Amino acid sequence: xxxxxxxxxxxxxxxxxxxxxxxxxxxxxxxxxxxxxxxxxxxxxxxxxxxxxxxxxxxxxxxxxxxxxxxxxxxxxxxxxxxxxxxxxxxxxxxxxxxxxxxxxxxxxxxxxxxxxxxxxxxxxxxxxxxxxxxxxxxxxxxxxxxxxxxxxxxxxxxxxxxxxxxxxxxxxxxxxxxxxxxxxxxxxxxxxxxxxxxxxxxxxxxxxxxxxxxxxxxxxxxxxxxxxxxxxxxxxxxxxxxxxxxxxxxxxxxxxxxxxxxxxxxxxxxxxxxxxxxxxxxxxxxxxxxxxxxx
Amino acid sequence: xxxxxxxxxxxxxxxxxxxxxxxxxxxxxxxxxxxxxxxxxxxxxxxxxxxxxxxxxxxxxxxxxxxxxxxxxxxxxxxxxxxxxxxxxxxxxxxxxxxxxxxxxxxxxxxxxxxxxxxxxxxxxxxxxxxxxxxxxxxxxxxxxxxxxxxxxxxxxxxxxxxxxxxxxxxxxxxxxxxxxxxxxxxxxxxxxxxxxxxxxxxxxxxxxxxxxxxxxxxxxxxxxxxxxxxxxxxxxxxxxxxxxxxxxxxxxxxxxxxxxxxxxxxxxxxxxxxxxxxxxxxxxxxxxxxxxxxxxxxxxxxxxxxxxxxxxxxxxxxxxxxxxxxxxx
Numbered sequence: 001x002x003x004x005x006x007x008x009x010x011x012x013x014x015x016x017x018x019x020x021x022x023x024x025x026x027x028x029x030x031x032x033x034x035x036x037x038x039x040x041x042x043x044x045x046x047x048x049x050x051x052x053x054x055x056x057x058x059x060x061x062x063x064x065x066x067x068x069x070x071x072x073x074x075x076x077x078x079x080x081x082x083x084x085x086x087x088x089x090x091x092x093x094x095x096x097x098x099x100x101x102x103x104x105x106x107x108x109x110x111x112x113x114x115x116x117x118x119x120x121x122x123x124x125x126x127x128x129x130x131x132x133x134x135x136x137x138x139x140x141x142x143x144x145x146x147x148x149x150x151x152x153x154x155x156x157x158x159x160x161x162x163x164x165x166x167x168x169x170x171x172x173x174x175x176x177x178x179x180x181x182x183x184x185x186x187x188x189x190x191x192x193x194x195x196x197x198x199x200x201x202x203x204x205x206x207x208x209x210x211x212x213x214x215x216x217x218x219x220x221x222x223x224x225x226x227x228x229x230x231x232x233x234x235x236x237x238x239x240x241x242x243x244x245x246x247x248x249x250x251x252x253x254x255x256x257x258x259x260x261x262x263x264x265x266x267x268x269x270x271x272x273x274x275x276x277x278x279x280x281x282x283x284x285x286x287x288x289x290x291x292x293x294x295x296x
Numbered sequence: 297x298x299x300x301x302x303x304x305x306x307x308x309x310x311x312x313x314x315x316x317x318x319x320x321x322x323x324x325x326x327x328x329x330x331x332x333x334x335x336x337x338x339x340x341x342x343x344x345x346x347x348x349x350x351x352x353x354x355x356x357x358x359x360x361x362x363x364x365x366x367x368x369x370x371x372x373x374x375x376x377x378x379x380x381x382x383x384x385x386x387x388x389x390x391x392x393x394x395x396x397x398x399x400x401x402x403x404x405x406x407x408x409x410x411x412x413x414x415x416x417x418x419x420x421x422x423x424x425x426x427x428x429x430x431x432x433x434x435x436x437x438x439x440x441x442x443x444x445x446x447x448x449x450x451x452x453x454x455x456x457x458x459x460x461x462x463x464x465x466x467x468x469x470x471x472x473x474x475x476x477x478x479x480x481x482x483x484x485x486x487x488x489x490x491x492x493x494x495x496x497x498x499x500x501x502x503x504x505x506x507x508x509x510x511x512x513x514x515x516x517x518x519x520x521x522x523x524x525x526x527x528x529x530x531x532x533x534x535x536x537x538x539x540x541x542x543x544x545x546x547x548x549x550x551x552x553x554x555x556x557x558x559x560x561x562x563x564x565x566x567x568x569x570x571x572x573x574x575x576x577x578x579x580x581x582x583x584x585x586x587x588x589x590x591x592x593x594x595x596x597x598x599x600x601x602x603x604x605x606x607x608x609x610x611x612x613x614x615x616x617x618x619x620x621x622x623x624x625x626x
Contacts, residue, residue, distance in 0.1 A: 116549050116550060117547050117548060117549055117550060118534060118535075118537075118538040118549060118550050119535060119538055119550070120550055241532070244532065244535055244536060245535075247539045248535050248538060248539055251538060251539050251542045255547070
């Protein structure tokens with residue numbers, strides 16, 4: 001006789017079939033991924049590792065029935081998947097962004113430089129799984145600003161260079177006018193001496209004192225200028241290094257700008273293309289796959 | 297003549313030695329004889345000198361030429377008994393030698409002249425001879441050595457040493473004379489002709505006598521690396537080059553190993569990098585390399601022909617100057 005005090009438990013057969021179903025689903029997911037990797041079917045791999053993104057961004061894709069939770073199964077394999085997917089992706093990017101130079105910095109990790117010119121800037125890292133660029137914000141902003149300044153026919157650092165150059169001209173003038181100042185000082189000193197030796201009536205004493213103070217003030221002003229002048233050489237040298245740095249940056253930016261204009265026509269187009277890079281790339285993979293299938 | 301009574305030493309057949317004072321009659325006769333011998337020696341030495349000079353002037357054999365020149369530069373023609381008032385100087389023999397060497401190779405572009413005024417020989421090169429002439433200056437330190445010098449400017453274009461078997465060109469002098477000075481006065485083809493002659497001379501030394509020739513800044517070989525005086529990366533200078541090259545319409549590129557590459561035109565590339573980066577040796581010394589399709593251009597040619605490179609090089613000469621052998625140039 002059964003003990004009627006026991007709770008009613010769920011049916012074991014149901015539990016068995018439920019867990020088997022779940023495991024089969026995961027197993028199928030992994031099998032499908034396994035096959036996609038073996039077939040070098042990058043498109044399918046992208047779909048499998050982030051079905052939601054794929055469905056959202058790739059408009060022409062049909063509804064994906066795969067359970068997104070399965071994607072967590074390969075989370076710890078992201079670096080390896082990235083390394084796998086980078087081959088075709090970087091080939092694609094080299095063609096479409098010929099001015100980016102990719103450098104591998106770890107398994108599946110890539111950074112890229114803008115250009116092949118001297119002093120080229122490190123411009124960001126590549127997110128292979130999301131097919132997107134993580135631009136270095138500071139560098140990206142400088143480039144964006146360069147395009148904005150185009151209408152004013154200015155470079156990013158034009159104003160600053162101009163300002164420092166003016167400062168240097170002034171400093172040079174200080175150095176060049178040293179002789180003149182020395183002459184003025186000698187003149188002032190002899191005037192001061194002369195006044196000090198002059199005997200005046202008591203009612204003129206104040207006026208004389210004022211006059212003398214005035215000359216002394218002029219003299220100390222000139223001495224101050226001398227001090228600035230003494231440091232001028234060093235300051236000029238520092239300013240020159242700064243100008244070089246800024247000119248170099250302007251030159252880099254002008255090459256970057258030219259590269260973007262040559263490939264995309266405008267900065268807006270470049271940005272617009274970056275926005276749809278994932279979709280464009282999947283479409284490209286589909287096209288390639290289509291060609292391969294047609295050839296078979 | 298020796299007034300002191302000389303002692304005569306007689307070696308006896310039995311091995312003993314007797315020493316005694318000579319009678320003065322015998323002594324005088326001996327002295328006369330001695331004097332005559334010395335005179336003959338001096339005359340013979342003079343004759344031998346003329347024979348050497350004959351060879352220097354006439355021989356068609358390069359080794360005879362070198363040998364006679366080497367002997368003549370150290371020849372002591374005067375003796376206590378015979379003085380020749382009209383003589384060529386040691387530096388003149390270097391010059392005659394060089395002219396003869398060129399002559400042996402049917403190259404008569406350098407003209408050997410003699411100056412009545414300065415009592416010296418000099419060489420001049422058609423096209424640039426209104427701006428100066430060339431002589432040798434004997435190296436006061438190392439035996440057998442002399443500098444080939446432009447007389448007006450004092451530029452020591454190269455150093456020649458017969459004893460050490462070396463010829464070494466001097467980048468500093470070539471830059472100051474042929475680049476800075478001549479660039480303002482002469483067109484490239486004229487200066488180029490002179491440079492080619494200098495290179496040719498260097499090659500004769502190498503091929504005829506096996507001298508060790510350092511062409512330095514004139515080296516046309518594509519594997520030539522011109523080491524600069526700054527041993528590590530001339531960062532500031534390269535940054536400047538990046539900017540000025542861009543203004544001149546050229547792009548300074550960065551190479552895969554961190555070297556800086558300037559593509560001047562098809563088949564002409566100049567690269568700045570460590571010797572390791574440039575030619576794969578173990579040296580981390582920074583240097584310049586020029587590659588052109590025909591391997592006929594050197595750093596000199598680029599300095600002469602590309603204004604922005606010349607201005608840049610001269611502005612940054614304190615880091616970029618091409619190294620020369622410090623044993624012979626300072």
